[in-house]
Amino acid sequence: MATSLLKVCVRGFSSSAAASAAIKNVTVIGGGLMGSGVAQVAAQAGQKVTLVDVNEKVLGKAKDSIAANLGRVAKKKFKDAPADGEKFVAGALANLSTNTDACEAAKSADLVLEAIVEDLKVKHKLFSSLDAVAPAHAIFASNTSSLSIEEISKAAPKRKENFGGLHFFNPVPVMKLLEVIRTPFTSDETYNAMMEWGKALGKVPITCRDTPGFVVNRLLVPYLAEAVRLVERGDASARDVDIAMKLGAGYPMGPFELADYVGLDTTKFILDGWAKKFPDQPLFKPIKLLNEKVAQGKFGVKTGEGFYNYKK
Numbered sequence: 001m002a003t004s005l006l007k008v009c010v011r012g013f014s015s016s017a018a019a020s021a022a023i024k025n026v027t028v029i030g031g032g033l034m035g036s037g038v039a040q041v042a043a044q045a046g047q048k049v050t051l052v053d054v055n056e057k058v059l060g061k062a063k064d065s066i067a068a069n070l071g072r073v074a075k076k077k078f079k080d081a082p083a084d085g086e087k088f089v090a091g092a093l094a095n096l097s098t099n100t101d102a103c104e105a106a107k108s109a110d111l112v113l114e115a116i117v118e119d120l121k122v123k124h125k126l127f128s129s130l131d132a133v134a135p136a137h138a139i140f141a142s143n144t145s146s147l148s149i150e151e152i153s154k155a156a157p158k159r160k161e162n163f164g165g166l167h168f169f170n171p172v173p174v175m176k177l178l179e180v181i182r183t184p185f186t187s188d189e190t191y192n193a194m195m196e197w198g199k200a201l202g203k204v205p206i207t208c209r210d211t212p213g214f215v216v217n218r219l220l221v222p223y224l225a226e227a228v229r230l231v232e233r234g235d236a237s238a239r240d241v242d243i244a245m246k247l248g249a250g251y252p253m254g255p256f257e258l259a260d261y262v263g264l265d266t267t268k269f270i271l272d273g274w275a276k277k278f279p280d281q282p283l284f285k286p287i288k289l290l291n292e293k294v295a296q297g298k299f300g301v302k303t304g305e306g307f308y309n310y311k312k
């Protein structure tokens with residue numbers, strides 16, 4: 001009896017103590033728009049980062065975009081000292097490695113952050129395989145835009161307390177906000193470690209309960225959907241809506257430009273998920289034009305065409 005009590009206490013102590021220790025080794029899964037951005041900012045903050053994706057070709061593309069974006073950051077940060085800028089880029093790249101095997105990459109991680117496709121089943125499959133192999137102290141987090149963190153965490157029953165949401169914004173190297181999400185099970189140690197990690201990356205973390213869209217997307221998704229409905233009614237053209245919101249409301253991009261920037265494939269995943277979750281909300285009903293674009297492989301900026309054409 002005494003021994004088993006001791007075991008429980010020791011296990012409880014080591015898990016929370018480890019979760020509150022600084023995160024140094026990060027595995028980012030998904031080398032697309034968001035994962036490559038998070039890997040970049042973590043590497044430039046001095047962390048050891050392994051970026052994982054399904055094949056070497058995707059990872060090659062991610063490394064090229066990270067190198068280019070580090071160059072943009074360095075140009076600004078070391079305006080008057082280009083040699084220091086080059087050192088900064090080289091140092092960040094030296095902190096970054098890649099892998100196509102998520103389980104292998106997770107074995108030495110303090111934090112595993114998932115930024116893969118916005119599909120609950122795919123996220124479940126990933127976290128369920130990682131739960132078995134990652135160290136007990138490792139925190140698991142999702143960068144989901146619209147799914148429930150608690151739902152996602154069900155695939156990793158071993159680390160209910162070490163699971164949370166870390167929602168970054170696109171483009172990650174530029175956008176300062178980080179939404180830190182705790183489920184009813186997220187421990188204080190895990191929450192504090194996520195907040196501290198966000199600050200170490202130069203982000204401004206805010207906290208939100210695990211509610212649909214957290215703060216930003218709870219407000220942003222209905223706005224984007226209203227823009228589509230306005231155009232569908234024939235009240236204004238998409239181009240004029242974009243001009244209106246930039247020049248009249250001071251937004252850096254109009255809603256259709258922003259949807260192209262986020263990716264129309266991801267946008268469709270988010271909208272379809274919310275249509276299922278909120279079947280009585282007419283705003284989230286299918287958008288014919290969006291579905292057509294996605295079916296044609298026109299995903300926005302990342303494929304060269306979406307609502308607008310980006311091909312040179």
Ligand SMILES: CCCCCCCCCCCCCC(=O)CC(=O)SCCNC(=O)CCNC(=O)[C@H](O)C(C)(C)COP(=O)(O)OP(=O)(O)OC[C@H]1O[C@@H](n2cnc3c(N)ncnc32)[C@H](O)[C@@H]1OP(=O)(O)O
Nearest residue numbers: 069072076145169170171173224225252259262267270271
């Ligand atoms: C219509 C369909 C509707 C369907 C309904 C459903 C919708 C569901 C969608 C929900 C989406 C949810 C997504 C999500 O979860 C959360 C998000 O991330 S939302 C997106 C948030 N982001 C924004 O709102 C971005 C808005 N845009 C901007 O801030 C600027 O336009 C931007 C910074 C992207 C570019 O600025 P711009 O001046 O236009 O261009 P420049 O190229 O000159 O850049 C300015 C400045 O920034 C540097 N920079 C840009 N990108 C990067 C980068 N990747 N890395 C490093 N640096 C970068 C660039 O070098 C410039 O620096 P200077 O020193 O100023 O030259």
Ligand SMILES: NC(=O)C1=CN([C@@H]2O[C@H](COP(=O)(O)OP(=O)(O)OC[C@H]3O[C@@H](n4cnc5c(N)ncnc54)[C@H](O)[C@@H]3O)[C@@H](O)[C@H]2O)C=CC1
Nearest residue numbers: 030031032033034035053054115116117118144145170262
């Ligand atoms: N695009 C955006 O503006 C934002 C997206 N998000 C969220 O971030 C996540 C990723 O979005 P994006 O980067 O835009 O998507 P993306 O489509 O650019 O990248 C996703 C990447 O994940 C990879 N992938 C898919 N399944 C995988 C698996 N099982 N293992 C390893 N890699 C896998 C794909 O090959 C792809 O490279 C989504 O959950 C999305 O909702 C959050 C904030 C903003």
